[in-house]
Amino acid sequence: MEDAQIISMFADESSREAAFKQLLKKYQQKIYWHVRRMVIDHDDADDVTQDIFVKVWRNLDKFREDSQLYTWLYRIATNECITFLNKKKQKNNVSLDDDNSSYLSETLADGSYFNGDKAQMKLQQALLTLPEKQRLVFNMKYFEDLKYDEISSILGTSVGALKASYHLAVKKIEHFFNSQD
Amino acid sequence: MKENNTYNEELGGKNLPDSLRVNPFAIPTNFFAEQENQILHQIMLESLRDFNENDESNATEAKVPEGYFDTLENNIFAKIAEQDLKDQVSEEGFIVPDQYFEQFGQTIEGRLAEENLKSFSPTLEYQIPEDYFAKAEESIFAKIAEQNLRDTIGNDTGFTVPTEYFTQATAEIEDRILIEKWSKDLGKEHFAVPTGYFDQLSDNILAKTVGDIPEKIKVITLPKRPIWKKYAAAAVAIIVGSGAYFGLQNSNSNPQLQQQVASSEVNLENISDEEILGYLAQVSEGEDLIQLAEFATDEYNDDEKTQLDSNIDDDEIEDYLNYML
Numbered sequence: 001m002e003d004a005q006i007i008s009m010f011a012d013e014s015s016r017e018a019a020f021k022q023l024l025k026k027y028q029q030k031i032y033w034h035v036r037r038m039v040i041d042h043d044d045a046d047d048v049t050q051d052i053f054v055k056v057w058r059n060l061d062k063f064r065e066d067s068q069l070y071t072w073l074y075r076i077a078t079n080e081c082i083t084f085l086n087k088k089k090q091k092n093n094v095s096l097d098d099d100n101s102s103y104l105s106e107t108l109a110d111g112s113y114f115n116g117d118k119a120q121m122k123l124q125q126a127l128l129t130l131p132e133k134q135r136l137v138f139n140m141k142y143f144e145d146l147k148y149d150e151i152s153s154i155l156g157t158s159v160g161a162l163k164a165s166y167h168l169a170v171k172k173i174e175h176f177f178n179s180q181d
Numbered sequence: 182m183k184e185n186n187t188y189n190e191e192l193g194g195k196n197l198p199d200s201l202r203v204n205p206f207a208i209p210t211n212f213f214a215e216q217e218n219q220i221l222h223q224i225m226l227e228s229l230r231d232f233n234e235n236d237e238s239n240a241t242e243a244k245v246p247e248g249y250f251d252t253l254e255n256n257i258f259a260k261i262a263e264q265d266l267k268d269q270v271s272e273e274g275f276i277v278p279d280q281y282f283e284q285f286g287q288t289i290e291g292r293l294a295e296e297n298l299k300s301f302s303p304t305l306e307y308q309i310p311e312d313y314f315a316k317a318e319e320s321i322f323a324k325i326a327e328q329n330l331r332d333t334i335g336n337d338t339g340f341t342v343p344t345e346y347f348t349q350a351t352a353e354i355e356d357r358i359l360i361e362k363w364s365k366d367l368g369k370e371h372f373a374v375p376t377g378y379f380d381q382l383s384d385n386i387l388a389k390t391v392g393d394i395p396e397k398i399k400v401i402t403l404p405k406r407p408i409w410k411k412y413a414a415a416a417v418a419i420i421v422g423s424g425a426y427f428g429l430q431n432s433n434s435n436p437q438l439q440q441q442v443a444s445s446e447v448n449l450e451n452i453s454d455e456e457i458l459g460y461l462a463q464v465s466e467g468e469d470l471i472q473l474a475e476f477a478t479d480e481y482n483d484d485e486k487t488q489l490d491s492n493i494d495d496d497e498i499e500d501y502l503n504y505m506l
Contacts, residue, residue, distance in 0.1 A: 016391075020391060037372070050382070054389050054390055114371060116368075116372075142360055143370070163349060
């Protein structure tokens, strides 16, 4: 179903539930994986994803359609991820200026539901060395194949800055691989 | 003058000195060639005469073509005129390129070699695409138009690029090459989820959203006990209190009765609605009882707020309650 149709149906109380189900069907997995790549742990990703869609349910009627629906969803998801990770930092007594890499690396190493081989684990470890926003940019470009324009709408960052950030991320990952060999 | 003494010169075979070997006599040009022809003609004529004289059967006169003598004069004059013309115009006037005749031999040899080659390999002719000549004209005109355009506009497209674009583009391309390699070697998705997770996730989300619709209703917290119970409590309290009082008067002399009265504080919380109604049925009038009975049939949960119809205005509900109270 087209996004415009979903929004239109959601505006009508009689079809709101059906519209929301369609929205879930269309975006649930995408949002989950977007979250999972950031928070690593499946249970955490589950919680955050549910929170996201509850927020969507509460606020979709206020959506002004000044951006694409999926951009708006991703924006909510991204903010929820960052909020969750900040809470984790507070819980682990980590400064907000520092990253969660050690915590997340431990989660990655200890957690289940990871079926990658050694090289793939290395890539995930390399990603965890990146600052959160840079990791976000890399995930959206590499795993989700989003365009720079789309990422710019989601993060509110200029395309030029995103390109520079992505380039730096790639270089850091390459350096990580080389240093580990 | 001293006579040239030739006696000391070597004498040749003809006993003449070389100085005397000069022929003093002159002859016409081509004299000997013409003389030779005349002599041969003379001999031929004599042979012919002798043949005719010896054989009387063949003794006939020499024959000439018919009309020969009639045209002889014209032929002779034409010959003379031709010779005069040749004497005047020694050249034809045609010219040939320099070295023409010198190269002519090579040209002929080349043609002969070509002919020989063709005899060995007749399919040496170059081949061209189908309809080549039909399209060639169009191609040529298109080329001319293109060149005219270049001459007018030049090679500048007018397009521009952002500052530092090519530097950034190089970096992007390098990144993409790395990414392609990683995608190929490492794949993309490495995280897994429990079996059936996404189906369960939908249900969980729907339960938290669609399944928990807070309808817009007016919620007014009513007292813990219905209003009528207040009346009943008051009525019972008065009745019991009166009885207790009178009982107290009568029991002043009876300590046991005093204790009973003192402990007879009515705890209406522990009395069921039916019991209260039954009591009031004995002491109340009919109309009050009917009204109280209607309330008594409502199921009531201390923990719940009574939900009213959302269409009723708040003021109306308050008025009703005030009225009832």
